[in-house]
Amino acid sequence: MSDVFDVISTIGVVPVIAIDSVEHAVPLADALLAGGLGVAEITFRTEAAADVMARLRDQRPELLLGAGTVLSPDQVKRAMDAGAAFALAPGFDPAVVAAAEAAGLPFAPGIMTPSDISLATARGCRLMKFFPATPAGGPSMLKNINAPFAHLRAKYIPTGGVTLDTMSEWLSLPEIAAVGGTWIAKPEDMRAGDWQAIEAKARAAVARAKELRG
Template sequence: MTDAFARIAAIGVVPVIAIDSVDHALPLADALLEAGLPTAEITFRTQAAVDVLARLRDKRPELLIGAGTLLSPAQVRQAVEAGAAYGLAPGYDPAVVDAARQSGLPFIPGVMTPSDITLAVARGCRLMKFFPATAAGGPSMLKNIAAPFAHLGLSFIPTGGVKMETIDDWLALPEIAAVGGTWIATTRQMHEGDWSGIRNRASAAIARVKELRG
């Protein structure tokens, strides 16, 4: 397990952030850091993503920043150049996995089926994003599709529909490294300047993870 993956597992929560303004980067980082949640997935769903990553790299190096929704080798290279510590995708694409490996970027592909997991394992992946977690069947579904691979020591980050109210159900599974979710900081909340709310939600999530994991 890479250092980045070990840190993610130790934290237990990965906020999934669609941020469309570079001006929001530092207030977001400060809210998360003050809450004791030192990581975030900055998705490539917005044009601001690369600049946000670079700003965080330069100004808040203590934040473990991931680049999400990486759908092409070109985006992998952009993420690396902007300072991402790890990358993620909603699905499995061998070209993207290979680009990440060649770039030295710890990478977490998305999976939803046993076939997806099989392909990712064959490419050397051991930490995967289960997406869309809730729509795909929730904790029960992941438990069942992961069972045949238990001897390989795989870990998962369920993302997509995960909420504060369902953290308990996900973390009950030994295969879960961390939960990922958008509820901590939405684009609208950032535009409204709800930094205290973001900090409070992040703090509550971290506190719950610590309580569940002892």
């Protein structure tokens, strides 16, 4: 894995964020940083995503910035141009993996089945997003589908249905690099300008990760 993913593994939690407004970018970053969380995955689920990343690159360079929901080679380029240091996707697309590799962008494709893992590891991927983590069967499911690939020392970021209360179930597994936290910065909190709520959730997530990982 890349140095960027090593940093993410040390942190233990990545907030997964769908942000509607560029004007919310800096207040969001400040809330996360105040809560001790120095990483963010800005998903391409909104039209504002690339502009949000560019603003964070320029105004909050201390935040480790990632792009999420990267579904095409064009989005790989847009993520790089906007300053993303890493990228993730909900599924495995060999064209996107190839584009990220060619661009030198650390990339984690999404997996949900042994076939997905087989395809991703064959392309050299050693960090993958397990999505949707809870609906797909939770920690037990991931532990079992990863078993035939354990010798490859792959790592995973489960995302989708993970909560503060279930973090311990995931982070206790040796194959988990970090959890994806969609609960940390919800769209409704950003629209309401409730940055204190986001800061509090970020702080609680960081504290839980440190508690679990020592």
